[in-house]
Amino acid sequence: MQNRQFIVSHAPFWHNGSKISSRSYNTVIAAIPALLLGFFHYGSPVVGVLALSISSAMIWELIMNLITRRPLTIGDGNAALTGTVFAMLLPATSPWWLVITGTFFAVVIGKQIFGGIGSNAFNPVVVAVAILMVSWKDFFDFNEALLNYDFEFIAAYPLAELKHFGTSAITSFDTVDLLMGKQTGGMGATFGLGIIIGGIYLIIRGIIRWEIPVSFLAGVFITALLFNISDPLKYANPVFHICTGYTLIGAFFLATEDSSSPVNFVPMLACGAFAGVMTVLIRNIGIYVDGVIYSILIMNLICPIIDKIRPKALGKVV
Amino acid sequence: MIKKSFIGMAKPQLLCEALESVLPEPEKISISARATFLLKMPHGQSVGKSSFSFEEGDKVITGQKLALAAKSNEYIVSSVTGKISSIKPFEGNFGQMYTAISIETAQKEEKDKGFKQTVKNVTLENINKYLLNSPGCSSLGILSDSAKPINTIIISGMDKDLLVTTNQYILKSDINAVKKGIKILKEISGVGKILVAVPPHLMDEASVLNVRVKTVGLDYPAAFPELFMKNVLGTVLPAEKSCEDAGVCFLSCESVACLGNAFEKGEIPVEKTFTFIKKDGSNVLVSAKIGTPLVDIFRELGVSLRDKDRIIIGGPMTGFAVYSEDYPVMPDTDAVMVQDSADVSYASDYPCINCGECIRICPADVPVNMLVRLLEAELYDEAAEQYDLHSCIECGLCSYVCTARIPIFQYIRLAKHELACTRSGENHSAEEKNAK
Ligand code: SF4
Numbered sequence: 001m002q003n004r005q006f007i008v009s010h011a012p013f014w015h016n017g018s019k020i021s022s023r024s025y026n027t028v029i030a031a032i033p034a035l036l037l038g039f040f041h042y043g044s045p046v047v048g049v050l051a052l053s054i055s056s057a058m059i060w061e062l063i064m065n066l067i068t069r070r071p072l073t074i075g076d077g078n079a080a081l082t083g084t085v086f087a088m089l090l091p092a093t094s095p096w097w098l099v100i101t102g103t104f105f106a107v108v109i110g111k112q113i114f115g116g117i118g119s120n121a122f123n124p125v126v127v128a129v130a131i132l133m134v135s136w137k138d139f140f141d142f143n144e145a146l147l148n149y150d151f152e153f154i155a156a157y158p159l160a161e162l163k164h165f166g167t168s169a170i171t172s173f174d175t176v177d178l179l180m181g182k183q184t185g186g187m188g189a190t191f192g193l194g195i196i197i198g199g200i201y202l203i204i205r206g207i208i209r210w211e212i213p214v215s216f217l218a219g220v221f222i223t224a225l226l227f228n229i230s231d232p233l234k235y236a237n238p239v240f241h242i243c244t245g246y247t248l249i250g251a252f253f254l255a256t257e258d259s260s261s262p263v264n265f266v267p268m269l270a271c272g273a274f275a276g277v278m279t280v281l282i283r284n285i286g287i288y289v290d291g292v293i294y295s296i297l298i299m300n301l302i303c304p305i306i307d308k309i310r311p312k313a314l315g316k317v318v
Numbered sequence: 319m320i321k322k323s324f325i326g327m328a329k330p331q332l333l334c335e336a337l338e339s340v341l342p343e344p345e346k347i348s349i350s351a352r353a354t355f356l357l358k359m360p361h362g363q364s365v366g367k368s369s370f371s372f373e374e375g376d377k378v379i380t381g382q383k384l385a386l387a388a389k390s391n392e393y394i395v396s397s398v399t400g401k402i403s404s405i406k407p408f409e410g411n412f413g414q415m416y417t418a419i420s421i422e423t424a425q426k427e428e429k430d431k432g433f434k435q436t437v438k439n440v441t442l443e444n445i446n447k448y449l450l451n452s453p454g455c456s457s458l459g460i461l462s463d464s465a466k467p468i469n470t471i472i473i474s475g476m477d478k479d480l481l482v483t484t485n486q487y488i489l490k491s492d493i494n495a496v497k498k499g500i501k502i503l504k505e506i507s508g509v510g511k512i513l514v515a516v517p518p519h520l521m522d523e524a525s526v527l528n529v530r531v532k533t534v535g536l537d538y539p540a541a542f543p544e545l546f547m548k549n550v551l552g553t554v555l556p557a558e559k560s561c562e563d564a565g566v567c568f569l570s571c572e573s574v575a576c577l578g579n580a581f582e583k584g585e586i587p588v589e590k591t592f593t594f595i596k597k598d599g600s601n602v603l604v605s606a607k608i609g610t611p612l613v614d615i616f617r618e619l620g621v622s623l624r625d626k627d628r629i630i631i632g633g634p635m636t637g638f639a640v641y642s643e644d645y646p647v648m649p650d651t652d653a654v655m656v657q658d659s660a661d662v663s664y665a666s667d668y669p670c671i672n673c674g675e676c677i678r679i680c681p682a683d684v685p686v687n688m689l690v691r692l693l694e695a696e697l698y699d700e701a702a703e704q705y706d707l708h709s710c711i712e713c714g715l716c717s718y719v720c721t722a723r724i725p726i727f728q729y730i731r732l733a734k735h736e737l738a739c740t741r742s743g744e745n746h747s748a749e750e751k752n753a754k
């Protein structure tokens with residue numbers, strides 16, 4: 001009898017075929033519509049920043065793999081994804097060193113020192129942007145950063161206008177225009193419709209969960225609405241809040257990051273809504289122009305505790 | 319293999335196979351030149367040659383019992399007539415030791431009369447003495463366990479795993495034997511409540527059995543005892559308690575049919591029916607003597623295996639792989655599956671990325687994403703206390719969907735095994751580790 005070697009491994013012997021890399025690359029695909037419009041508005045710098053962001057994120061990941069002597073993980077696409085989402089939040093005019101420093105904060109400080117993929121308590125991209133915003137806030141002042149551009153739409157950052165001049169300054173912004181990306185902001189963060197399409201794609205593919213974006217947007221909407229009712233002159237209407245700043249990209253691409261978001265049904269709703277409420281509170285009462293970044297950080301912080309709310313396991317007697 | 323669909327938002331639904339209404343004729347495997355039987359060894363006891371009541375070269379006839387000389391309730395029943403050619407130790411799953419007894423079959427078959435002579439008295443004791451090694455029958459022993467009084471017997475016409483139709487086939491093809499088996503159970507077990515559980519399309523067949531019939535959906539894993547108890551009987555078993563602890567005993571249709579046949583014909587049944595799942599996922603029913611080496615079955619079915627293929631005893635979700643095609647058909651082999659090397663899925667060494675797929679699919683609401691972190695760190699006690707290890711019903715779905723391809727199911731089984739060992743005081747995990 002021939003001696004054949006059979007594979008012995010453990011049940012189950014089937015797998016549904018999902019893998020980390022396809023999750024990452026599908027998320028990158030979902031980002032394409034929003035980035036395309038950025039390219040249309042700002043031209044080649046978008047390509048430059050995006051390419052630099054993706055490649056530097058991957059190189060940081062590689063370096064960390066080598067330093068920590070772990071298996072190489074750049075093949076899982078997570079670093080590329082981090083680079084993509086990070087670039088979407090940046091102004092197209094970001095200098096090269098800002099991009100590279102940013103991806104360093106995202107990949108190394110945000111993810112790798114926690115132990116790599118799955119171990120990060122905070123969304124790496126959000127961590128990076130938060131650090132950069134504190135350190136070099138001028139680059140995230142979109143009015144200043146995009147000064148040299150000539151747009152065929154209002155070239156003022158809507159949220160800054162609101163903060164400094166109240167609702168009278170934003171009457172010229174039309175909702176449809178905002179959704180179609182006719183506003184300034186991060187190079188992949190302004191095309192609301194494109195982000196929503198990407199987000200819906202991710203939800204349908206089962207890569208992100210609808211509970212988080214929907215509750216996040218509901219949190220923004222309801223809180224903004226209450227403010228708006230209390231003082232329409234001072235506080236913008238809820239639709240404006242949803243269509244501007246990082247709200248949509250935050251809902252679909254930032255708050256949904258796997259490792260730093262909850263997995264159970266009620267906690268997903270609770271955390272999403274919490275981040276939404278915080279966003280508007282920071283925008284309306286706080287000193288910052290946009291509150292998405294900080295509210296997601298705070299959400300990441302409380303999510304492990306909230307995620308303890310879960311259905312009782314089968315046969316568990318408490 | 320069922321893959322995730324493009325629309326990954328919905329929970330995947332895995333349906334068990336329904337046996338079509340035209341009854342397939344099982345492929346009958348002819349008697350092999352050699353049959354092998356695995357006799358379970360008591361834990362932690364060294365067994366020398368002298369412990370057996372038989373030795374190499376002894377003549378054995380069909381239906382003859384082979385057991386240890388010392389007091390042990392384990393025995394095997396030879397399905398062939400021939401000569402014992404070898405007696406070797408064999409290690410099974412989780413360090414369970416067996417003795418592999420190989421018998422070279424002779425031309426002429428002789429039948430053992432021992433059982434026939436006792437047939438007049440149908441008692442639990444005789445069942446324990448002769449039938450526990452018959453197809454599907456190992457659970458019959460529970461009925462005479464005085465520590466766990468049984469008040470309900472559920473006869474299952476369902477098959478636990480995907481693609482397997484063995485029990486459905488028995489129910490359809492041998493309903494009279496099932497009927498007789500139920501009658502015997504009623505007489506000897508003293509259990510008042512007997513139910514039959516079948517998938518919806520077998521309702522009509524089951525209705526002639528004169529017992530209450532419950533239907534269970536084909537969606538995996540509805541046929542698991544814990545879920546059946548919860549969804550159909552409305553009793554939730556406390557985690558860590560078995561159905562028997564709650565007085566409920568699950569018997570397969572096959573074992574009940576076996577009981578009927580044995581006392582009807584005065585012979586210990588030695589033919590095992592099982593589902594054979596081919597590389598392309600199609601399945602056929604096969605009938606072979608217990609002890610037939612798999613290689614003979616492959617040959618008769620025209621299945622060719624190559625290097626790096628996989629042989630699985632049981633179904634795709636809960637079976638176990640074996641490394642040799644000499645592995646025999648056992649009394650509890652409900653399915654044999656072969657898998658092409660191209661379809662073999664490998665586990666990765668990634669950590670959990672917290673995607674939540676496992677949470678959404680787990681039928682027992684186990685917080686798998688947290689559990690797996692503790693299991694990877696071998697914190698079994700904490701895992702059981704904080705993250706509901708014992709609520710797991712071992713369906714394997716979490717591993718099936720895991721994005722990071724963590725062998726979660728294996729971690730869970732290992733953890734339960736380790737905890738059981740520590741609890742029963744025989745901590746041989748250390749030895750196992752050294753052996754690896
Ligand atoms: S095997 Fe996994 S999915 Fe199935 S019950 Fe156990 S933990 Fe849940």
Ligand code: SF4
Pocket residue numbers: 669670671672673674675676677686687690716719720721722723724726
């Ligand atoms: S499916 Fe796997 S990777 Fe996803 S949460 Fe569960 S254990 Fe973690």
